[in-house]
Amino acid sequence: MPLEDRYGLPLSTSSHESASAYREGVDLLLAGWTGTAEVLERAIAADPDFALAHIARGRLHAFYQQGDLARQKAALARELVAKRGDDRERSHVETLALAIEGRPPEALASALKHIDTWPRDAVVLSLPLGAFGLFAFSGMADHDQARQDLCERVAQHYGEDWWFLTLYGWAMTENGNVARGRAVTERGFSLRRQNAHAAHAVLHAMFEDGSIEDADRLVDEWIPTYDRAGILHGHILWHQALGALEHGDAARALAIYADVLQPSATKAPPLNIISDSASLLWRLSAYGHAVPKPLWVEADATAQELFPKSGLPFADVHMALFAAATQDRDALAARLAMVEQRLSDGKLPAGPVVPAICRALVAFADENYAACVRELAPVLTEVVRIGGSHAQRELIEDTFLVALMRSGELPRARSLLDARLHRRPSLRDTRWQAAMA
Known part of the structure; x- marks a missing residue:
């Protein structure tokens, strides 16, 4: 029996250590959690020919605008998957590589085609979703609706998956279905609290329904569990600064800026x-x-x-x-x-x-x-x-x-x-x- 990812898709590695590290690394990637790079490097070390581990590492490089490293990983993953990989892995690598190479229309078309065939490939599904995803940056006027439609199309394949509920709920929130979106997002958050994307999506719902005090409490209670090096650490506190401004508290907003948002203090990605x-x-x-x-x-x-x-x-x-x-x-x-x-x-x-x-x-x-x-x-x-x-x-x-x-x-x-x-x-x-x- 082939080894599988957490969503039941076969992996082209025979190394149990590599497969285990890859599963953990993908979960960390999807949660926006610290340690992702180290765990993916462990998957690569255990099986240097495992293409999916390389392309996942390349995607993380791309988040931080490390273009040369990301493109090198994409090129290597293409080479490796051509030698040892099934149709799903080849399509997976190609889709992520297109995104890494800055070819968003092609990447979006490839992602949607891929999802039609392999709807439980969460890493590819993540590409069109979110505020910085392929839909959001497509120039479309209806990208909020497109995200919700895509999630609804594949929802039957995910059930109560913590990651999917987070993105599905956020898609609803951004598309104006705030009450339902908040409930779905909070359900996903309850299944995995160590999920920065879930905390972030809940804050968006609270922003939209005006629950500024709830948002402030959430950040105060949750942020101590999240390392400052986390990809969304500063941005989550940016939301708290917006809440301060809602109440005219400029001093608090500036204090948050000085602590985690100004360039000399932040560890966030460039965008x-x-x-x-x-x-x-x-x-x-x-x-x-x-x-x-x-x-x-x-x-x-x-x-x-x-x-x-x-x-x-x-x-x-x-x-x-x-x-x-x-x-x-x-x-x-x-x-x-x-x-x-x-x-x-x-x-x-x-x-x-x-x-x-x-x-x-x-x-x-x-x-x-x-x-x-x-x-x-x-x-x-x-x-x-x-x-x-x-x-x-x-x-x-x-x-x-x-x-x-x-x-x-x-x-x-x-x-x-x-x-x-x-x-x-x-x-x-x-x-x-x-x-x-």
Whole structure:
């Protein structure tokens, strides 16, 4: 009998030690837990020809933007699986390799085809899901619906699996089915508490239903169990900082930033570094709180090193935040030119919303709030195309709200804010009182 992964799929290794380490490594990978790299390296050491262990290690390299190492692992995995692997493993390796190589449309098509045949291949299924997944970064306006649809299509194959419930629940939450999504996510979390993606998904549900105090307690109780080196450690505390801002507590938000989010303190992957730092500092400023200039300078310098160029709209928008906040005209002009060139070349699936957001951000930084409103108003419903989560994208709506207030369009701002408070009735108005001052 062949050895199998945790989902009953055969593995092309005869080493019990390698198979065991691979199963553990995949669980850690799917949970966003520390120790993943070490366990996968153990699987490789026990069987250096085991392709799936190499490609899983490559995916982890890719999370941290270690492109050369990730591509080397992908190339090696392709070579190994061609010699010793069945159709499922060859398709698995090819799909992950396409994602690692920065070929998202091909990777998404390959993942969906693979899932049709092998729905219980959780590592491949994870690719289209989540806020930074292939669906989210596809430029689709309906990627939230696409994630939920995909999960519903394969739900019968997973039952009460802790990982699947987490992602399925989060997909529902992001698609507007918040009560059901929170219940499903919390069920998955209860099955495995050492699951950073579950804690994160529950926080998103609490953000959407306005349970800010519940979220604060969850972070306080759970975060001591999670090492600072964890891939989501800083981002989970970013959620707590957002909660502090909901109640106007800028000092606490800045303390969280200094502790785990600023580049000199964080151990997060590059995309989280720039998005968490830029969005929190921008929100603080937009809500009327003072942000020490050195914080922007340090974060901007790191961002310029990590993303001097980008084909990823989500990253481009956050780089525009840095350029606008630091009044770096040259950087903003260069970023806009890159974005507009990709749009002109038909290589920007997210479409015109990206340059529109960039122009709006510089208008906001120039205190030309009427111009910011003019740029954002036509594209607000298209912001979803840049990817990320609703909590992350709400930054753009927040900017629009503050621009309305500061340009004197208070009735329009109040109408938009009332609609948000209707969706999330337990929210307080504290931050908007500061913004309107």
